[in-house]
Amino acid sequence: MDPNGRDRDYVGYGPCAPKVRWPGNARIAVNFVINYEEGAERSIQDGDGISDAQSINRYPVPDGVRDLQAESLFEYGSRVGVWRLLDIFKKHEIPVTFSVCGRALERNPAVGRAIKELGHEPCSHGYRWGEHFRMSEVEERKEISDAVDAIQRCVGERPVGWSCRYGAGERTRRLLAEEGGFIYDADAHNDDLPYYVAVLGRPWLVVPYATDTNDGRYMSSPGFATPQQFLDYLTSSFECLYAEGDEAPKMLPVGLHTRISGHPARAMAVDQFVTYAKQRGGVWFARRDAIASFWLQQFPPHVPRQS
Helix, strand or coil: CCCCCCCCCCCCCCCCCCCCCCHHHCCEEEEEEEEECCCCCCCCCCCCCCCHHHHHCCCCCCCCCCCHHHHHHHHHHHHHHHHHHHHHHHHHCCCCEEEECHHHHHHCHHHHHHHHHCCCEEEECCCCCCCHHHCCHHHHHHHHHHHHHHHHHHHCCCCCEECCCCCCCCCHHHHHHHHCCCCEECCCCCCCCCEEEEECCEEEEECCCCCCCEHHHHCCCCCCCCHHHHHHHHHHHHHHHHHHCCCCCEEEEEEEECCCCCCHHHHHHHHHHHHHHHHHCCEEECCHHHHHHHHHHHCCCCCCCCC
16 A cells, blocks of 8 residues: 555445535535636746746747746736626625645735635645655655744745645655644546545545646646637536536535636626526635635545555
């Protein structure tokens, strides 16, 4: 058995999903995750030699040269987009999870204060856009520690959740468990419900994320060409899980980025989906840490299945 909690499980719950009801007897838990990363990406100005911002610019500049246009597209997320999304969820009185990079908060402290004041969850997205699978153990420990410290300073609340930006390394879960203070990670996309794995011989909770119900697909191919396509996809995902939720609980994570869904037309699609889901009833709009805490209490840890 892998002490890092990285054994592969092809079985999961299968046809035996836990008979757990969400608060209020809801059929589905909907969790919005706002990824706040602007200013934490690799950049030439910060001495990284490359620019992550170029990932959203169709006209890449030569290697080693700053792409000022792409940088400004990223800045839109922190200057404008984050506030537009915050206003939407404030209007609907829905708490969300902010998957935040520590360095991004340090560069715009007002966002950290808003997360706290509006009752949202700060989930650690690392200190920077780190590639954990390339880090040494010493480097990764420092990345985790630096992220926790920055988020706690900027938000006034310690993160209890973790989600790697570029994907976890084989030892990431073990290091999170050893660091202490975390109750879950979201470094998996393999289920519609939380589940446990064994890390260092103890149960560890995973609250899966999703890439298909994620606005990052505006930037991928094949992906969403229009906000209406994103809205339609979210609605179809919701209806499938909502129907299945009559028999067993289901969870729908919706991933948003301030530089993507923070733009006007895309923000409207988010607003329209929230309105739609609220009208259906039987929905628990929850922060990811609330889902984790509920699962730990209502479906306590057991010895995970061994592979």
